[in-house]
Amino acid sequence: MLKNLDKYIRPESFPTPFCTGCGHGILMGAILRAIDELELDIDRMVFVSGIGCAAWIPSPHFAADTIHTTHGRPVAFATGIKLFNPKLKVVVVSGDGDLSAIGGNHLIHAARRNINLTIICANNNIYGMTGGQLAPTTPIGARTSTTPAGSSEPPFDLCKLVLGASSSDNAYVARTTVWHTRELIKYLKKAFSVPGFSFLEVISPCYTHFGRRNKYASPAEMILDLKDSAVRTKKQEDLFTFKEKNKILIGEFSG
Amino acid sequence: MYLQGNQACVLGALKAGCRFYAGYPITPSSEIMEEMAKTLPKYPCPAEGGACPDSVGNGVFVQMEDEIGSLAAVIGAVWAGAKAMTATSGPGLALMLENIGYAVMTETPCVIVNVQRAGPSTGQATKPASGDVMSVRWGAPGDYEIIAFSPWSVQEMYEFTIKAFNLAETYRVPVFLLADEAVGHLKETVELKEDIPVIPRAGKSETPPFSNAANNLPSPMPMFGQGRKLSVTGSTHDEWGYRRTQAPEAHAVLINRFCDKIRKNAEKIVEWETYESEDAEILVVAYGFTARSALRAVRLAREKGIKAGLLRLKTLWPFPEKIFQEMTPSVKKIIVPEMNQGQLIREIQSALGGLIRCEVIPYHKTNGQVITPDEILALLTTKSTKNTKDYE
Ligand SMILES: Cc1ncc(C[n+]2csc(CCOP(=O)(O)OP(=O)(O)O)c2C)c(N)n1
Ligand SMILES: [Mg+2]
Numbered sequence: 075m076l077k078n079l080d081k082y083i084r085p086e087s088f089p090t091p092f093c094t095g096c097g098h099g100i101l102m103g104a105i106l107r108a109i110d111e112l113e114l115d116i117d118r119m120v121f122v123s124g125i126g127c128a129a130w131i132p133s134p135h136f137a138a139d140t141i142h143t144t145h146g147r148p149v150a151f152a153t154g155i156k157l158f159n160p161k162l163k164v165v166v167v168s169g170d171g172d173l174s175a176i177g178g179n180h181l182i183h184a185a186r187r188n189i190n191l192t193i194i195c196a197n198n199n200i201y202g203m204t205g206g207q208l209a210p211t212t213p214i215g216a217r218t219s220t221t222p223a224g225s226s227e228p229p230f231d232l233c234k235l236v237l238g239a240s241s242s243d244n245a246y247v248a249r250t251t252v253w254h255t256r257e258l259i260k261y262l263k264k265a266f267s268v269p270g271f272s273f274l275e276v277i278s279p280c281y282t283h284f285g286r287r288n289k290y291a292s293p294a295e296m297i298l299d300l301k302d303s304a305v306r307t308k309k310q311e312d313l314f315t316f317k318e319k320n321k322i323l324i325g326e327f328s329g
Numbered sequence: 330m331y332l333q334g335n336q337a338c339v340l341g342a343l344k345a346g347c348r349f350y351a352g353y354p355i356t357p358s359s360e361i362m363e364e365m366a367k368t369l370p371k372y373p374c375p376a377e378g379g380a381c382p383d384s385v386g387n388g389v390f391v392q393m394e395d396e397i398g399s400l401a402a403v404i405g406a407v408w409a410g411a412k413a414m415t416a417t418s419g420p421g422l423a424l425m426l427e428n429i430g431y432a433v434m435t436e437t438p439c440v441i442v443n444v445q446r447a448g449p450s451t452g453q454a455t456k457p458a459s460g461d462v463m464s465v466r467w468g469a470p471g472d473y474e475i476i477a478f479s480p481w482s483v484q485e486m487y488e489f490t491i492k493a494f495n496l497a498e499t500y501r502v503p504v505f506l507l508a509d510e511a512v513g514h515l516k517e518t519v520e521l522k523e524d525i526p527v528i529p530r531a532g533k534s535e536t537p538p539f540s541n542a543a544n545n546l547p548s549p550m551p552m553f554g555q556g557r558k559l560s561v562t563g564s565t566h567d568e569w570g571y572r573r574t575q576a577p578e579a580h581a582v583l584i585n586r587f588c589d590k591i592r593k594n595a596e597k598i599v600e601w602e603t604y605e606s607e608d609a610e611i612l613v614v615a616y617g618f619t620a621r622s623a624l625r626a627v628r629l630a631r632e633k634g635i636k637a638g639l640l641r642l643k644t645l646w647p648f649p650e651k652i653f654q655e656m657t658p659s660v661k662k663i664i665v666p667e668m669n670q671g672q673l674i675r676e677i678q679s680a681l682g683g684l685i686r687c688e689v690i691p692y693h694k695t696n697g698q699v700i701t702p703d704e705i706l707a708l709l710t711t712k713s714t715k716n717t718k719d720y721e
Contacts, residue, residue: 084558084560084571086571117554117555117556117558118554120408120409120553120554122405133560133562133572134560134562134570134571134572137558138558139553139554139557139558139559139561140559140560140561141405141408141553141559141561141562142560142561142562142563142564142572143401143404143431143563144401144427144428144431144563147397147398147401147428150393150394150397150398150399150401150402150405151401151402151404151405152405153351153391153393153398153401153402153405154349154351154391154401154402154403154404154405154406154407154409154411154413155405155406155408155409155553156409157349157389157391157402157406158348158349158389158405158406158409158410158411158413159383159409159410159553159554161383161554162383162409162553162554179394179395179398180394180398180401183393183394183398
C-alpha cells in the first residue's frame with residue numbers, strides 16, 4: 075500500500091541529490107515507513123549524521139530535528155544528545171566510511187556503553203561522496219579510485235565488529251539490504267523499539283563509483299545482485315563462520 | 330575558601346549553569362574533569378532558566394574515548410538544551426580543532442578550558458606555558474572569531490568561567506578559558522561571589538535559528554525536541570540551516586556574520602586593567618600567570634624611581650587593539666613577557682601600526698618555568714636597547 079510520507083520530508087530538499095541506482099533513497103523511504111508504522115512522533119526524534127552521501131539521508135530530507143555533524147563523529151554527537159535528554163529518540167544515519175573508518179572508535183565505544191542509540195549504517199562498500207575511494211568495507215579484489223588494481227586489504231564485517239564491542243547480550247545487531255525492503259522496514263522497526271543500543275547495517279549499492287568500476291552492467295543489475303548474493307541466517311554463530319565468497323550474510327544476529 | 334584554580338573553575342561552571350561535561354583526561358586539566366565527575370551527577374538542573382525541559386533532573390558527566398568525541402558530545406548536549414563544557418590541554422586542543430570549527434559554524438555556545446602546558450606535542454605535561462594563544466585563535470581552518478579569557482588567579486578561574494558561559498550564550502560561539510598550569514594548580518583564597526549575573530539559555534523562539542537579532546547579536550540558541558524541525562549543519566547554510574554550498578552570497582553572509590558579531594561587539598567583550606600606568610614611561614603588557622610577576626616587578630621598579638606600569642589583559646581574543654591605539658603619549662617602551670616565543674606581541678605590534686614612537690621589547694621564556702619578577706625587573710632597569718631578550 076502506498077503511504078503518503080510527505081509530512082516527514084522537507085519539500086525544499088527535492089530533487090534528491092542521490093545518483094541513479096543509489097540505494098540510499100530506498101533506505102530513506104524505509105526509515106520513514108518504519109517511523110510511520112510505529113507511529114513515532116518525529117518531533118521527538120533527533121537524526122544525527124556524519125559526512126558523506128549516506129549522511130544526506132536525514133539531512134536535509136527529514137522534516138525533523140537533524141544535525142549533520144563532522145566526518146566520523148555523529149555517534150559522539152548523538153551520545154551527548156542522548157545522555158542529556160534521554161527522552162529524545164536519537165538515531166544516527168551515516169555511511170560505512172564515516173562510521174567504521176574515521177569514526178570507528180566512537181562506534182565501538184557506543185556499543186560498549188550500550189547507550190540507547192539507533193545506528194543505521196548505509197554500507198555501499200566505498201567512499202561515495204568523495205569519488206569512490208577504498209573503504210574499510212571494500213571487498214578484497216574490488217577496484218576503487220585508490221585501489222586501481224583491486225583492493226588487497228581484507229574488509230571489516232561491521233556486524234561482527236559491533237557485536238564484539240557490545241557489552242550487552244540484548245543489543246540489537248542486524249544486517250539486510252535495500253533489495254529486501256519488507257525485511258528492512260521490519261528490522262528498522264525493531265532497531266527503533268529495543269531499549270538499548272541497536273545497530274543496523276544496510277547494504278546499499280553505489281553504482282556510480284563501485285558498480286561502474288567493478289563490471290556491473292547497470293544499476294538494476296547491482297540491485298538484483300543483492301537478492302542473489304544474500305544468504306539469510308537466524309544464528310549468531312554463522313556470523314563468525316560464514317566464509318562464502320561474494321555472498322552477504324543477512325539476518326538478526328543479536329537482540 | 331581555599332581552592333585550587335581548576336576546582337574554582339568547576340564551581341564557576343556550576344554557578345553559570347553548566348550541567349553537562351564530556352572530556353578526556355589530560356594533565357594539567359584533569360582535576361576539572363575529576364571534580365565534575367564527583368559533582369555534576371548530583372547537581373540538579375534548574376527548573377527554569379534554560380535547562381532542557383525534559384532533562385532527567387541532574388547534571389550529566391561522561392568520559393569520552395578521546396577529545397574529538399568530547400567536544401562532539403558537548404556540542405550535541407548543547408543542542409539538546411544543556412550548558413556544557415570540556416577541559417583539556419595542548420594535545421587535546423589539537424584533536425578538538427575540527428569540532429571547534431563546527432561549533433563556530435553552527436553557532437553552538439560552549440566553553441572550552443585549556444590549561445596550557447609546555448608544548449609542542451606531549452612536551453612537558455606538568456609545566457606551564459602560554460604556547461596556545463594563537464592555536465585557540467586560529468587553530469580551526471577557515472575564517473572566524475572566538476573569545477578567550479586569560480585568568481591570573483584562582484579567583485579569576487571562578488569568575489572568568491562564569492563570564493565565559495555568559496559570553497558563549499550571548500554570542501553563540503565557543504569561548505576559551507585559556508589558563509596555564511601555574512594558575513590551574515595554584516591554590517589561594519577565593520571568594521565565591523554569588524552576585525555575578527548569569528545569562529540563561531533563551532526560551533523557545535520562532536526567529537530563524539541562524540540569523541542575527543539586533544545589534545549584531547545572533548538569534549536565541551534553539552534546542553532539539555521542541556517541534557522546530559531544526560536543520561543544523563557544518564556546511565554553509567542559510568538562516569534556517571538549509572545547505573547552500575554553491576551560493577557565494579550565502580557563504581559571504583555567514584562568515585561576515587561570524588566575524589562581525591564579535592568584532593562589532595568587541596568593546597563589550599574585552600577586559601583589561603592597569604597598574605601605575607598614568608605617568609608610565611615603560612609599560613609591561615602581560616596576561617595570565619606572567620602578569621603576577623609583572624605586577625611585582627613594576628612595584629619594585631617604582632621603588633627604584635622608574636616610571637613603570639602594567640597593562641594586564643584579562644581577555645586576549647578579540648584582541649583589544651583600541652587600548653594600544655589610544656595609549657598615553659608618555660609610554661616610550663613596551664615590554665611583553667610571554668611564556669612562548671612571542672605570540673601576543675605580534676598583535677601589539679600590529680595594533681601600534683604606524684605609531685613607532687615606542688619600542689616594543691619581547692621577552693620569551695619556553696623552558697617550562699614561569700617568568701619571575703626578577704627577570705622582568707631586570708628588563709625594566711636595563712639601559713640596553715637590545716631588541717630581543719630570551720631566557721637561556
Ligand atoms: C575530516 C574529514 N576527512 C575527509 C573528509 C572527506 N570526506 C567526505 S565524505 C567522505 C567519505 C564518505 O564515505 P561514507 O561514509 O562511506 O559515505 P558515502 O558517501 O559512501 O555514503 C570523506 C572521506 C571530510 N569531510 N572530513
Ligand atoms: Mg560509503
